[in-house]
Amino acid sequence: xxxxxxxxxxxxxxxxxxxxxxxxxxxxxxxxxxxxxxxxxxxxxxxxxxxxxxxxxxxxxxxxxxxxxxxxxxxxxxxxxxxxxxxxxxxxxxxxxxxxxxxxxxxxxxxxxxxxxxxxxxxxxxxxxxxxxxxxxx
Amino acid sequence: xxxxxxxxxxxxxxxxxxxxxxxxxxxxxxxxxxxxxxxxxxxxxxxxxxxxxxxxxxxxxxxxxxxxxxxxxxxxxxxxxxxxxxxxxxxxxxxxxxxxxxxxxxxxxxxxxxxxxxxxxxxxxxxxxxxxxxxxxx
Amino acid sequence: xxxxxxxxxxxxxxxxxxxxxxxxxxxxxxxxxxxxxxxxxxxxxxxxxxxxxxxxxxxxxxxxxxxxxxxxxxxxxxxxxxxxxxxxxxxxxxxxxxxxxxxxxxxxxxxxxxxxxxxxxxxxxxxxxxxxxxxxxx
Numbered sequence: 001x002x003x004x005x006x007x008x009x010x011x012x013x014x015x016x017x018x019x020x021x022x023x024x025x026x027x028x029x030x031x032x033x034x035x036x037x038x039x040x041x042x043x044x045x046x047x048x049x050x051x052x053x054x055x056x057x058x059x060x061x062x063x064x065x066x067x068x069x070x071x072x073x074x075x076x077x078x079x080x081x082x083x084x085x086x087x088x089x090x091x092x093x094x095x096x097x098x099x100x101x102x103x104x105x106x107x108x109x110x111x112x113x114x115x116x117x118x119x120x121x122x123x124x125x126x127x128x129x130x131x132x133x134x135x136x137x138x
Numbered sequence: 139x140x141x142x143x144x145x146x147x148x149x150x151x152x153x154x155x156x157x158x159x160x161x162x163x164x165x166x167x168x169x170x171x172x173x174x175x176x177x178x179x180x181x182x183x184x185x186x187x188x189x190x191x192x193x194x195x196x197x198x199x200x201x202x203x204x205x206x207x208x209x210x211x212x213x214x215x216x217x218x219x220x221x222x223x224x225x226x227x228x229x230x231x232x233x234x235x236x237x238x239x240x241x242x243x244x245x246x247x248x249x250x251x252x253x254x255x256x257x258x259x260x261x262x263x264x265x266x267x268x269x270x271x272x273x274x275x276x
Numbered sequence: 277x278x279x280x281x282x283x284x285x286x287x288x289x290x291x292x293x294x295x296x297x298x299x300x301x302x303x304x305x306x307x308x309x310x311x312x313x314x315x316x317x318x319x320x321x322x323x324x325x326x327x328x329x330x331x332x333x334x335x336x337x338x339x340x341x342x343x344x345x346x347x348x349x350x351x352x353x354x355x356x357x358x359x360x361x362x363x364x365x366x367x368x369x370x371x372x373x374x375x376x377x378x379x380x381x382x383x384x385x386x387x388x389x390x391x392x393x394x395x396x397x398x399x400x401x402x403x404x405x406x407x408x409x410x411x412x413x414x
Contacts, residue, residue: 001276002172002173002174002274002275002276004172004241004243034278034280035278035410035412036278036314036410036412038174038176038239038241038314040239040240040241040248042248042249042250042253043250043252043253044188044189044190044196044250044252044253045190049370049374050320050369050370050374051320051366051369051370052320052321052366055355055357057354057355058320058355058363058366060354060355061352061353061354061355061363061366061367062366062367062370064352064353065346065352065353065367068352069207069345070203076199076202076203076206077199077202077203078195078198078199079193079195079196079198079199081193087196087199090189090190090196090199090200091199091200091203093188093189094187094188094189094200094234095233095234095371096370096371097235097373097374098187098188098235098238099238099239099240100374100375101239101314101316101375101377101410102316102375103280103314103316103408103410105280105408110316110318110408111318112318112319112320112406114319114320115318115319115320130250132241132243132248134173134174134239134241136173136174136274136278136412137278138277138278139414140310140311140312140412140413140414142310142379142381176312176314176377176379178377178378178379178386180386180387180388180391181388181390181391182326182327182328182334182388182390182391183328207345208341214337214340214341214344215337215340215341216333216336216337217331217333217334217336217337219331225334225337228327228328228334228337228338229337229338229341231326231327232325232326232327232338232372233371233372235373236325236326236373236376237376237377237378239377268388270379270381270386272311272312272377272379272380274311274312274412
């Protein structure tokens with residue numbers, strides 16, 4: 001059985017947005033007991049990560065690390081027409097994930113206790129981001 | 139239904155190579171209407187990314203960023219027998235993707251308007267690279 | 277057909293651990309001839325990579341690179357309660373993979389000659405790490 005669910009995530013600019021519950025909802029709707037949920041983001045300047053969901057300072061530090069590793073306005077970049085944060089957003093995206101496949105067991109996403117699934121908005125300003133969840137199950 | 143397609147990508151050395159059309163062709167051949175196409179690269183010194191397909195300067199800047207982050211001939215590296223660009227190619231590969239899972243809807247890959255799928259050759263010289271596309275669909 | 281296999285990997289602290297054979301065993305048990313094996317790690321301070329399995333210096337250099345890129349005890353980090361290596365472990369995890377999808381053909385994992393699948397422990401001390409392999413096949 002294959003089930004597809006589409007999400008729109010309205011971001012308020014750069015930062016991480018927890019989409020774990022939305023993906024769980026797609027899995028519940030699919031009625032799959034066993035299988036795989038593959039999450040896909042339709043963009044090249046926002047991406048997906050799985051990281052700790054307990055202490056928000058983890059995600060703050062992740063963003064601080066990326067801001068230092070891939071500085072906005074870096075003179076290295078030539079693709080600058082869309083702003084100082086555009087090319088860094090593409091770099092941050094290729095360094096993280098465009099798709100993530102999560103197991104389903106007994107009708108539920110198999111996530112570790114501290115694992116959350118996040119959309120990471122890399123552009124400075126707000127965007128509506130599209131995500132597709134493909135459930136393959138039985 | 140499971141369908142497998144194998145591609146060979148002949149690179150001309152370091153840089154990105156658009157394989158979107160080749161993957162689309164495998165999906166068309168599979169006749170899947172709904173499902174998932176998972177792309178896999180058989181190498182550890184070339185990798186996969188999804189990035190903007192409109193302005194070629196994006197991919198030029200991605201490569202410039204990686205060349206600065208993981209310099210060829212870096213004194214840190216001890217695995218140097220195969221050349222200055224060999225260990226950097228392994229690092230670049232683990233920082234990007236070995237596999238990417240893309241949804242299929244209505245018989246087509248679900249790619250955002252500006253998304254292209256690229257094989258990233260990280261070695262300096264030309265290589266023949268193998269890619270396998272696994273379509274799971276109905 | 278969907279088959280799930282769970283692994284526990286007991287690490288001895290930071291470093292890479294070859295799990296290729298364990299994943300092969302799950303695929304063999306599934307009896308799938310064609311399909312996809314998606315490997316998932318249940319943690320946010322250990323991750324998955326595919327890299328060269330011939331010369332161990334490759335993995336030593338990968339760790340040296342990461343140790344320089346994301347230094348333990350970096351003053352940038354505020355999430356430090358669990359130790360100097362905790363936040364670097366989260367960063368290393370998002371820069372590598374939480375899930376990897378490997379094709380199955382003729383009942384076997386389709387791995388290139390030099391490809392090995394590794395669990396990368398990013399914490400300094402020993403941990404028991406959980407991995408789930410989801411086989412979708414026929």
